[in-house]
Amino acid sequence: MKKQLFRVSIGLFTLGTIFLTGCSKDEDTTAPSITLSGSQSITASLPATAGGNGSFVEPGFSATDDEDGTITSSVTVSGTVDLNRKGTYTLTYTVADKAGNSTSVNRTVQVVNDAEVFGGAYNNSVDSSVVSPPAAFNATVTTSDTVNNLVKINNFGSFGLTVNVWATINGTTTGSSITVPTPQDIGTTAQVVTVFSSDCFVISGTAPTTFKVKYTWNDGANGDTSWSFYIR
Numbered sequence: 001m002k003k004q005l006f007r008v009s010i011g012l013f014t015l016g017t018i019f020l021t022g023c024s025k026d027e028d029t030t031a032p033s034i035t036l037s038g039s040q041s042i043t044a045s046l047p048a049t050a051g052g053n054g055s056f057v058e059p060g061f062s063a064t065d066d067e068d069g070t071i072t073s074s075v076t077v078s079g080t081v082d083l084n085r086k087g088t089y090t091l092t093y094t095v096a097d098k099a100g101n102s103t104s105v106n107r108t109v110q111v112v113n114d115a116e117v118f119g120g121a122y123n124n125s126v127d128s129s130v131v132s133p134p135a136a137f138n139a140t141v142t143t144s145d146t147v148n149n150l151v152k153i154n155n156f157g158s159f160g161l162t163v164n165v166w167a168t169i170n171g172t173t174t175g176s177s178i179t180v181p182t183p184q185d186i187g188t189t190a191q192v193v194t195v196f197s198s199d200c201f202v203i204s205g206t207a208p209t210t211f212k213v214k215y216t217w218n219d220g221a222n223g224d225t226s227w228s229f230y231i232r
Contacts, residue, residue, distance in 0.1 A: 028099035032065035034075065036093065042109045044083055046148035056081035056109065065097040081109045086145045113143040115151050115169045118209050127158050157217075159186045167213070172205030180213060190219045 037060035047053035062072045079091040089109045096102035122139045137158035144150035149168050156165040163186050168179040178200040183191040192215050199214035 028067050028097065029101065030066050031101040031103040032063055032068070032071060032095050032097045034061060034063045034093050034095055034103060034105045036061050036105060036107055040105075040107055042107065044081075044109060044111050045114050046086060046111060046144070046146060047084060048148050050147050053083040056083055061093055063095040065101075067099065068097045071095055071097060081111070083111055084146055086111050086113055086143075113145075113148055113150070114172075115149045116143050117172055117205060117207075118151055118169055118211070119143045120209075125158070153213075156186055156192075157215075159190070163187060165192060167200075169202065169211065171202065174202060174204065176202040176205065178202065178211060178213060180215065182215075186217060187219075190217055192216070193218050 039059075042059070044056075058077070061075060061077075063070070063075050065071050075093055075095045077091055077093055079089065081089040081091065087110075089111065091107045091109065092104055093107070094102060094104040118141050120141060122141065125137050125139045127135050127137060135158060137155065139153060139155045139158075142152045142154065144152070149170060150166060151169055152164045152166055154164045155161050156163050165180060165184050165186065170177045170179065177197065179197075180192065180195040180200060182195055183193050185191055194216035196214040196216075199212060201212060203210040203212060
């Protein structure tokens with residue numbers, strides 16, 4: 001009887017040893033890592049014309065885990081980028097290892113109008129006309145949400161707060177040309193009919209920004225009148 005009890009005790013001790021050894025194994029608590037190719041913050045310009053700029057091309061990414069190795073194929077990407085509309089977009093990259101540890105990183109894509117520096121209030125614009133003394137007026141410039149370098153000049157030539165003319169500013173350096181399509185309405189019957197390209201240019205592309213537009217307009221009654229003004 002004593003021998004049998006001894007054998008049972010030895011067996012229980014062995015099982016207990018196996019149980020304790022099994023529970024002491026380290027668990028995987030380390031999250032995997034994601035590496036983004038290229039920059040984590042990207043700036044892209046709007047298309048030069050309306051109608052689209054194609055789809056965003058993913059620069060790439062990779063993911064690794066200390067236990068599972070390379071797990072790039074398990075990465076999921078959420079979020080979208082619209083290259084045809086100005087704004088800030090966020091892409092989120094997420095991956096999990098076999099133990100359930102997960103990690104996420106973000107990439108920011110900012111779609112911009114390169115003429116953004118010209119947006120804002122111009123409270124000391126000067127209008128010089130051959131038929132009236134020079135007159136100061138307030139104007140504002142807003143930038144297009146969908147076409148690069150396209151801006152809208154509000155209160156164009158001091159014709160009124162509801163009057164605006166679209167223009168393309170072709171650069172921020174001094175002397176950069178400005179394109180104003182014609183004709184454009186500036187009132188019930190009046191139109192901008194001619195723009196003098198040699199006299200439409202950027203004077204300063206840094207704050208305080210300034211540019212000049214010289215044009216001819218038809219008032220619908222008295223023929224064409226030549227005006228030029230500084231937006232500053």
